[in-house]
Amino acid sequence: MSGPVEPTFDLVFQDAWIFDGERTLPKPTSVGITDGRIAKISQSHLSGRQTVNAAGLWLTPGLIESHIHLFDFQNAINPEAMGHYIKEELPKNLRSFLDYGITSVKSVGDPLPEIGDVRNRLASGDLSGPRLLMTGVGITAPGGHPSATVYGRNPWYRLRAASEIGSVDEARDVVNAMAEKGVDAIKLLLQGGCRCSGEPDYKWHGMVSIQRMKPEVLEAAVAEARRLGFKTTVHTFEEERAIEALEAGADGVEHGVVATRISDKRFIDLLLKNDASYVPTLWVYPRAEAMHNLALVRDAGVRIVLGSDSFAPTVQIEGLESGMFGANSIVEAERMALSGLTATEILRSATGLAAVHLGRSDIGVIAEGRQADLLLLQADPTVSVENLKSPLKVIQGGRIVVDRAEQQA
Ligand SMILES: [Zn+2]
Numbered sequence: 001m002s003g004p005v006e007p008t009f010d011l012v013f014q015d016a017w018i019f020d021g022e023r024t025l026p027k028p029t030s031v032g033i034t035d036g037r038i039a040k041i042s043q044s045h046l047s048g049r050q051t052v053n054a055a056g057l058w059l060t061p062g063l064i065e066s067h068i069h070l071f072d073f074q075n076a077i078n079p080e081a082m083g084h085y086i087k088e089e090l091p092k093n094l095r096s097f098l099d100y101g102i103t104s105v106k107s108v109g110d111p112l113p114e115i116g117d118v119r120n121r122l123a124s125g126d127l128s129g130p131r132l133l134m135t136g137v138g139i140t141a142p143g144g145h146p147s148a149t150v151y152g153r154n155p156w157y158r159l160r161a162a163s164e165i166g167s168v169d170e171a172r173d174v175v176n177a178m179a180e181k182g183v184d185a186i187k188l189l190l191q192g193g194c195r196c197s198g199e200p201d202y203k204w205h206g207m208v209s210i211q212r213m214k215p216e217v218l219e220a221a222v223a224e225a226r227r228l229g230f231k232t233t234v235h236t237f238e239e240e241r242a243i244e245a246l247e248a249g250a251d252g253v254e255h256g257v258v259a260t261r262i263s264d265k266r267f268i269d270l271l272l273k274n275d276a277s278y279v280p281t282l283w284v285y286p287r288a289e290a291m292h293n294l295a296l297v298r299d300a301g302v303r304i305v306l307g308s309d310s311f312a313p314t315v316q317i318e319g320l321e322s323g324m325f326g327a328n329s330i331v332e333a334e335r336m337a338l339s340g341l342t343a344t345e346i347l348r349s350a351t352g353l354a355a356v357h358l359g360r361s362d363i364g365v366i367a368e369g370r371q372a373d374l375l376l377l378q379a380d381p382t383v384s385v386e387n388l389k390s391p392l393k394v395i396q397g398g399r400i401v402v403d404r405a406e407q408q409a
């Protein structure tokens with residue numbers, strides 16, 4: 001005779017259909033979580049202190065959003081305004097990601113030291129929100145984008161959120177400075193969000209005269225980052241500039257080619273040669289050319305990573321709805337679908353492939369030993385990204401952080 005079975009795991013999801021970050025497992029499967037990690041994946045029932053009957057429901061990895069800007073670059077014009085944002089706006093903005101199932105984000109240009117402080121507060125549990133990876137400031141040319149453009153009217157912010165470099169020595173110095181701040185990757189901006197016709201200085205939206213980064217400065221920054229063990233990702237807009245970034249050795253392009261349809265085979269060859277990621281940001285650039293190009297790089301087998309370029313909802317930009325953190329990432333997924341990507345391809349871009357892009361082997365996949373960052377969904381997300389909306393539960397590090405339904409058995 002034996003007594004009742006002692007629970008083995010902290011939390012168990014019983015009999016779920018599982019998309020594991022790469023593919024759908026063939027049979028309903030149970031997942032056991034202990035100490036915030038996925039401890040067991042089994043086709044037998046598992047015993048947990050808390051058990052969720054997930055029969056007929058779906059589990060996916062928590063989503064990863066790889067291109068955001070967390071701070072309000074328009075209104076944070078001095079320490080007081082920044083303090084107001086951090087106190088009044090930031091907590092709900094961070095929660096908003098979780099509400100939409102985004103459990104990790106990558107900031108690709110935000111002010112220091114503030115972005116580092118937020119990362120530390122999230123890690124300690126002082127703030128509730130996604131895991132935060134960061135590049136620190138955006139590194140650009142003197143008078144380049146975003147310094148002279150979107151930060152042009154905010155000199156206080158401009159100095160904190162971007163670094164304007166004009167020489168090879170400055171390139172090495174700023175990469176080392178970012179390394180000391182504990183960044184996860186290096187972000188460079190080669191040009192503005194506009195065409196620049198190859199000239200060193202050009203007009204951004206016909207208004208602001210700006211500079212683009214010199215090729216030798218870009219090359220030095222990428223080489224120094226690599227020497228220190230960091231991946232680099234480069235903001236591009238035109239095909240010619242994107243080729244330049246990849247020739248310098250970039251590991252990713254943010255926005256990719258937006259200005260025109262891709263016409264040069266070299267671009268795709270270089271993406272593959274560098275094993276680089278393509279981050280389409282269709283939320284911010286919903287252009288026919290960008291959507292066409294996304295399908296093209298998909299056909300070539302390039303790693304595509306979901307990133308929307310979302311910014312704080314209190315920022316107002318003419319012709320662009322600010323939307324909400326998290327919600328914008330789902331819009332991004334919908335626009336990727338409109339571009340011709342399958343729901344499975346889009347899911348991979350926000351889970352398994354995103355983890356590769358970020359160099360994080362602990363997230364993005366449902367596998368034993370990984371962080372228990374999970375979504376519990378009503379319906380099959382590999383059929384339609386619409387099924388990612390309103391997850392029943394969002395689990396982060398083994399804790400249920402969003403709960404829309406009482407499913408406890
Ligand atoms: Zn950009």
Ligand SMILES: [Zn+2]
Pocket residue numbers: 067068069108109309
């Ligand atoms: Zn951006």
